[in-house]
Amino acid sequence: MTQRTPEIRASAQLLARYREPDSARGVLELAITAVPFLVIWALIWAALDRGYWLALLLEVPAAGLLVRLFMIQHDCGHGSFFRGRVANDWVGRAIGVMTLTPYDYWRHNHARHHANSGNLDHRGLGDIDTLTVREFLGQSRWRRTLYRLYRHPIVMFGVGPTYLFILKHRLPVGIMRNGWKPWLSTMGTNIAIAVLVAAMIRLVGYGPFLLVHLPIVVLAASIGVWLFYVQHQFEHSYWSHDATWSFHDAALHGSSHYQLPGFLRWFTANIGVHHIHHLSSRIPSYRLPDVLRDHPQLAGVGRITLLQSLRTVRLALWDEERLRLVSFGEAASTSADSLAPPRRGCRVS
DSSP states (O other): OOOOHHHHHHHHHGGGGOOOOOOHHHHHHHHHHHHHHHHHHHHHEEEEEGGGHHHHHHHHHHHHHHHHHHHHHHHHHHHSSSSHHHHHHHHHHHHHHHTTOOHHHHHHHHHHHHTTTTOOOOOOOOOOOOEEEEHHTTTTTHHHHHHHHHHHHIIIIIIIIIIIIIIIIGOOOOGGGGGHHHHHHHHHHHHHHHHHHHHHEEEOHHHHHHHHHHHHHHHHEEEEEEHHHHHOOSOOOOOOOOTTTTTHHHHHHHOEEOOHHHHHHHHHTTTTTTTHHOOTOOOOOOOHHHHHHHHHGGGGTEEEHHHHHHGGGGGEEEETTTTTEEEEEHHHHHHHHHSSSSOOOOOOO
């Protein structure tokens, strides 16, 4: 991949004027997300008496709104949703109770993700585990099987997200080495979740609460992980070692522009404009469309449509020779080709 760091850095400087949050807009965005979520939650509860299938239909928009709340929390973590840090942090912490995500701990890990995205020497920091072809082929059969299992769609987008949000976030491993604040954030979030759940169970009952809320959380978690996957796990992404890695190249070319239909862009709070977000993470989500409108040349960078995104599921390994993500099958054929003896010319008699 040809590195274009100077011109990309210049583009990042052009984006500085979009970084100023609008607190009034932030309040509006929060209100039109949180209020409909609470209303739909109540409608699902009321619909339980008329049949669970009707309730399940309402779970879908409710999960979409919970995803949108998470995206607002994400903006707060970058200090980009409101003007003041106090407003960002406390709104982020409050939403974290609803999204089951300890705000301060997540913000710390997410900042590390932004600082090291696409760096082969600093993987595993708030991202999806990705091996190179050489690393995968050099592992034992057992470890290769585990990695294949981890990359299986049922685990990646089903079991994994549920485990991450419901269980792992309750006691994240390794947080003590980051100081006491992430620990306090995690325990404080857990206590607040316990209080809220207890109050809701007292109000609506244990069974109805689980029937309403559990499907919303599971579906929203899967959507969230899918979005994060598509934003970085696409064929012509960017991965490089320390010696050649560039923050600006990784930001623009290692993050996709996931071009979704309008209503899905709203539910996902424009997070699909991920290449611009990584290039300038302080731009509020509600201003990302302005960037594409004023700088249309950026719209085609890393562009992936909804249909194209479905094909990324098979990609699992970074090929350092071809500089692209490949499937397990492609990795196996590459290995077989490298081990095969060179062909000799055919003699025609």
